[in-house]
Amino acid sequence: MLLIYTGNGKGKTCACIGQTVRALGQGMEVAFGQFMKRDGQAGEQKMLSHLLGSRFLAAGEGFLRRGEDRIPHRNAALKTLDWAREHLTTVDMLILDETLYALNAGILTREEFESLIAESRAQNRHLVLSGRHAPDWLIESADIVTELREIKHAWHTGLKAALGIEF
Template identity: 35%
Template sequence: MTDDVERHNAKMAKKKAARDKIMAGKTEEKGLIIVHTGKGKGKSSAAFGMIFRCIAHDMPCAVVQFIKGGMDTGERNLIQAHFADKCQFYTMGEGFTWETQDKSRDIEMAQAAWAKAKELILDETNRMVLLDEINIALRYDYIDTAEVIAFLAEHKPPMTHVVLTGRNASEALIEAADLATEMELLKHPFRSGVKAQAGVEF
């Protein structure tokens, strides 16, 4: 037993030394372009986790929702009720395109959301700006992907983080990102007839 403990401790000490050496070389700080995509659940949830971290660190931030319309969500309710001084929140969409069934209106709303997003990103007091479900608007060509990538490359302040969520992120957007995560769907209750529920989905 003692030999096992000693072997374990020696192994962990070696891992810690290797990890410390790696971490010692990581000294740069910069505003990141972060993409959450994939068919699995958790893209917006993870992004809002980062927004709440910013709020907890007293860092001004902002959210622009590109698709979700008047739907009641826990994140928006909590932020607007308790953290409106730290996080600006704009719900600019009117629902998914199959609900609105009005492409020209969808394009108009997406363009308005992108205009607001650019304004918020250019404001250097915002340390993070979440563009929730923008990837859906990009996929349907409501907003030009090349324009978004060029704006982020040329105009995003150096220390501002921008998070872009939604399925089907383009290869070009993923390539432009500093951090990209694909949520993989393994199992979902919706397939078993369970509807979206408060506290889990919204």
């Protein structure tokens, strides 16, 4: 199955982590990769690394803020994509957090994702993708799409990101 967690609301990564825990609880093999995110920045990374070992990767360069940083971001995304393809052959479920960010930023291409989706289906593997702004072509090819919508967030009132809440 192809599952997508999208939308402008908080909780897409948390949904992916919940999917990881559920699959692990059923004895499934899971790999979890994060596009864009640097390792060691968020609490979930410590726990996923502990649970999954080498089946967890956060090799991103952070969020793309300047055009001149595109090449190192692309290289990091390709490293994560190669890692994902390697693990696709040995797991039941592959979860790729912030996939849609990498896609929408032009760091990875539609063709690269369509190829990964085709590989996951050919190998009968579950593929879980997350990020904002899921494109129509991806929604159409997915089996399950969940949109998380922001109704209210503390940062609008000037509160900074909170430890254990945002990271």
